[in-house]
Amino acid sequence: MEPLRTLQKEHLTKDGLALRFFTDLLHVYLQENTLAQLSKALAKAKLDSQLIEFFPPNKRDDDCFERHFAAEDMPQLLEVHRATRDVATRDGFVADVVDVLHQAKIADEDDDEEGVKAINLRLAKAAKAAMRSHQWGEHLAVVLAWDGIIGAVDWALRAEQIETQAINQVKRYSPVLEVLTTEPKSEIALLKHIQRYVYDDPKLTKSFGRIVFELYNADVLSDSAIIFWASKAALPEGKAIFLKQTETLVKKLEALEGDDDDEEDEDDDDE
Structure with a gap:
């Protein structure tokens, strides 16, 4: 799936062409593969956190993502997206804590x-x-x-x-x-x-x-x-x-x- 990154270029995403091709490809893939296999393939290609990049720039939000794949009857993609989003949110919180403590150390606040x-x-x-x-x-x-x-x-x-x-x-x-x-x-x-x-x-x-x-x-x-x-x-x-x-x-x-x-x-x- 790694070659799919080329679809994320602006001239292909702006009119929805990339999203249409990507959606059709996923329909075919899921006819013979499981959600677990799809998740693994997307993660291997490092696309699991970039699915939103296939959408036109003005539709890159969770609401558009969920409405699109719900209309396509592809709950599998919604599960992948939600799981990836949750992991990113948790990782972001941990990173914020680390950053606060590092900044405190630089300012010598953690010794006071x-x-x-x-x-x-x-x-x-x-x-x-x-x-x-x-x-x-x-x-x-x-x-x-x-x-x-x-x-x-x-x-x-x-x-x-x-x-x-x-x-x-x-x-x-x-x-x-x-x-x-x-x-x-x-x-x-x-x-x-x-x-x-x-x-x-x-x-x-x-x-x-x-x-x-x-x-x-x-x-x-x-x-x-x-x-x-x-x-x-x-x-x-x-x-x-x-x-x-x-x-x-x-x-x-x-x-x-x-x-x-x-x-x-x-x-x-x-x-």
Whole structure:
């Protein structure tokens, strides 16, 4: 599908010729191929995010796109477009977080207590605004915020410095994550996402236990969420390693939970 890029030239798109040819081609392609195959082919040709470029310049918006392919009875294209648009929107939010933190570092705001508070407030407001605009749930917003916060770190070359950098970043911007974890679902989503994130990034694998501990201390993660993750929700990726790293914390939290249960039983007996 890569040769189709030539159709995106202005003299072919302005009168709808490119769109007509592209639409007819897709009709033929989907007679013998699945949506998954189409998505893969478009992604391979790097056209999945550029479908709108086949439209005339004055019709390059989501409304025109959806009306055209709905009229052509091609819901498959609508699915591809929406999925690609959603990914681009999420990536854009993460990039914005990274940019804010990079700019703050350049201005030395991230070394100043009041500056850090202001940045946390700014990012929290941006996350809430994105949730309203894109109808994101907390469980999605918090993992995107995590990606931006950790993605903004300029990692040291020495391995012994990396964990310190990660923990400092988590401590500094945990207020943003706290705002986005008011529901158990969001806490578990964040825990699972961090597990996958550090599993995929070898330089952070050894830091998982400390990251969870710091997020617990910052009231981002509750004791019940950590216990539930350890007993039922941990992902297969690196599970044994990460359970070992959090073993001491989990046992401590389970003991505290047990003490609370005993106190409640004593209160019930007194009544």
